[in-house]
Amino acid sequence: MAQAQHGASHLPHRAHHHPDEAQFAALVRARWSVSLTLTALMLAIYFGFIMILAFRRDLLQASVGGGMTLGIPVGFGIIVIASAFTGIYVWWANRSYDGAVRRIVAGMQSGMQSGEQTGQTMKGAHNG
Numbered sequence: 779m780a781q782a783q784h785g786a787s788h789l790p791h792r793a794h795h796h797p798d799e800a801q802f803a804a805l806v807r808a809r810w811s812v813s814l815t816l817t818a819l820m821l822a823i824y825f826g827f828i829m830i831l832a833f834r835r836d837l838l839q840a841s842v843g844g845g846m847t848l849g850i851p852v853g854f855g856i857i858v859i860a861s862a863f864t865g866i867y868v869w870w871a872n873r874s875y876d877g878a879v880r881r882i883v884a885g886m887q888s889g890m891q892s893g894e895q896t897g898q899t900m901k902g903a904h905n906g
């Protein structure tokens with residue numbers, strides 16, 4: 779029993795080693811929100827196109843000149859929209875997500891360094 783209590787005393791306190799946990803959780807929610815929104819929009823556009831192909835093909839068979847049907851520019855537009863959504867995600871990630879990750883990691887590293895200065899290394903906490 780004494781040995782079990784001794785081992786338990788070396789377990790890290792969750793709040794002490796992860797002060798940025800709430801910020802990290804918010805960041806994960808934001809990433810999922812942006813990713814799922816863009817994914818849902820792309821799926822709606824793509825499946826809308828497929829549904830038109832399946833049920834109203836005549837709309838896309840309309841001639842727009844030069845022997846080209848409306849389906850060609852609409853299909854090309856879907857590819858452009860997919861690329862634009864990728865660009866939006868990259869812009870968002872570069873503008874806010876990456877900086878937030880760097881701030882959280884720096885905060886966690888500074889917390890680990892102050893733990894090392896007091897003799898509480900992560901290695902000692904895990905191998906206790």
